[in-house]
Amino acid sequence: MKGNGSEIPIQIADLQKSFGEQKVLKGISLQVKSGETVAVLGRSGGGKSVLLKLIIGLQTPDGGSIQVAGKDITKLDEPQLNEVRKRVGFLFQQAALYDSLTVEDNVAFPLSRHTKLSNEERSKRVHELLADVGMDRDLGKMPSEISGGMQKRVGLARALALDPEILLFDEPTAGLDPITAAEIGDLIINLKRKRKMSAVVVTHDVHGANAYSDRLVLLHEGSIAAEGSFDDLQSSQDEFVKQFFSYSSR
Amino acid sequence: MTMTHLPIFVIAAAASGAMAGGRLLDQVPMARNFFVGVFEWFGDLGLFCVRLIRAAITPPYEFGELVRQCDAIGSKSLPLVALAGAATGVVLSLQTRDSLVRFGAKAFLPAVIVFSIIKESGPIITGLIVSGRIGAGIGAELGSMKVTEQIDAMEASAVDPYKFLVATRVMACVLMVPLLTVVSNFCGILMGWVANPLSEPISLRLFLEHGFKTMEFTDYIPPIVKTTVFGLTIGIVSCFQGIRTRGGTEGVGRSATSSVVLSSLFVILADVMLVRLIMMIWG
Numbered sequence: 001m002k003g004n005g006s007e008i009p010i011q012i013a014d015l016q017k018s019f020g021e022q023k024v025l026k027g028i029s030l031q032v033k034s035g036e037t038v039a040v041l042g043r044s045g046g047g048k049s050v051l052l053k054l055i056i057g058l059q060t061p062d063g064g065s066i067q068v069a070g071k072d073i074t075k076l077d078e079p080q081l082n083e084v085r086k087r088v089g090f091l092f093q094q095a096a097l098y099d100s101l102t103v104e105d106n107v108a109f110p111l112s113r114h115t116k117l118s119n120e121e122r123s124k125r126v127h128e129l130l131a132d133v134g135m136d137r138d139l140g141k142m143p144s145e146i147s148g149g150m151q152k153r154v155g156l157a158r159a160l161a162l163d164p165e166i167l168l169f170d171e172p173t174a175g176l177d178p179i180t181a182a183e184i185g186d187l188i189i190n191l192k193r194k195r196k197m198s199a200v201v202v203t204h205d206v207h208g209a210n211a212y213s214d215r216l217v218l219l220h221e222g223s224i225a226a227e228g229s230f231d232d233l234q235s236s237q238d239e240f241v242k243q244f245f246s247y248s249s250r
Numbered sequence: 251m252t253m254t255h256l257p258i259f260v261i262a263a264a265a266s267g268a269m270a271g272g273r274l275l276d277q278v279p280m281a282r283n284f285f286v287g288v289f290e291w292f293g294d295l296g297l298f299c300v301r302l303i304r305a306a307i308t309p310p311y312e313f314g315e316l317v318r319q320c321d322a323i324g325s326k327s328l329p330l331v332a333l334a335g336a337a338t339g340v341v342l343s344l345q346t347r348d349s350l351v352r353f354g355a356k357a358f359l360p361a362v363i364v365f366s367i368i369k370e371s372g373p374i375i376t377g378l379i380v381s382g383r384i385g386a387g388i389g390a391e392l393g394s395m396k397v398t399e400q401i402d403a404m405e406a407s408a409v410d411p412y413k414f415l416v417a418t419r420v421m422a423c424v425l426m427v428p429l430l431t432v433v434s435n436f437c438g439i440l441m442g443w444v445a446n447p448l449s450e451p452i453s454l455r456l457f458l459e460h461g462f463k464t465m466e467f468t469d470y471i472p473p474i475v476k477t478t479v480f481g482l483t484i485g486i487v488s489c490f491q492g493i494r495t496r497g498g499t500e501g502v503g504r505s506a507t508s509s510v511v512l513s514s515l516f517v518i519l520a521d522v523m524l525v526r527l528i529m530m531i532w533g
Binding site: 053056058078082083085086088090092093094096097098099109110113114158162 | 394395398399400402403404405406407408409410
């Protein structure tokens, strides 16, 4: 682990978040250990994506604490928060590529802002990152010219650009055909092996999550309904957990 | 209900006479929501401006993006602004000539054209054209980036979107609107001269000499101040409307429209207020 990374890169305690009257997270506590991949499952609108946005400081919690890379991000000002964000990669649900920039420029964007690499070095690094996700032949294409799966690959390359120690994935396989979804799943597994990063993956894909995660967390009505390995959750006697797994198997 | 609805609300209320008699009570919640919306809008705008100022004055500065925005806002608006300026010059020349001839003041035609274009027509026409062209562009672009999470992605990459997207666009508007006004004025005065010889030939040199004879240095300061304020207004309002977009494609459309409506409205309001202020300062 780089820098002053902690043994527990993500530590969340009693996290609460509401939107108006609606309580989305009701005191969640979660730890992600170094090198561990945790999959967060749950129904749509259950606060999974909100949890990721809170971890990277895109939203502010109503209560509780979020320690990321050893810093409580709820107490940081914008420049300090940006220092933490440089150590976290985020793959958005729709990839969120900058649509006015080419594939190459999208991946180069964080590098050009946070590193002192020369143009040549930056270009080399971008090629390497895109090669890792199998997109090094589409450098000059615009995001609108590539498929959803390819956009996610480029988004992943961009998320890895600053060599983060934590990766957050928001529905990495949503809206993709089974083959492309499996390819993205394989990419996550390879990344895990190669880079030994900690990761939080928000997903609906129970079987995919089983393949690439060390632990599963099931959110229900703003709280953690169950937590453990795939087998632990599958054998759970909790009504919601049983229902969630039975529908996922169909 | 937001600021966009202000003129519609006032006109509708006046036309229907709904504020009178027994229907007054029906309008109370609507009026309350409207005023809450207005105060909320101004409050959000205030917070937005504070964040913008902080982003604009603290390093690192995004010079590359500023140049790109100056090109997008300046050079790409140039043909439209030049055409509008030229048309104003022609119309002003032909219509004013007729009036001046009636009062036996034909000799003042060059001065009238130069004065009206430099002091009022040029700045306000440029301001309104830029708020239409650039306001819609900025509102739609930032709105689209907002709903597709591109702004969140930028923030997640530790890049301040207020610095990279907002401050650069506002600065570009502040720098480019005065320069575009100079172009508009130039085309207006030139075409004012071109339109004049159609009925009574006069050399360009003589036209300019007569036109600028009574202009003083202090006459140039108010239009510069005005156009700078117009640029600032257009930049702030359209970036603000863009960055607070909600609700997918429909929201982007709403942001683009409200950027144009509100920036045009505020340009006109700023013009009225600045005329009064300038007259108090410079007489």
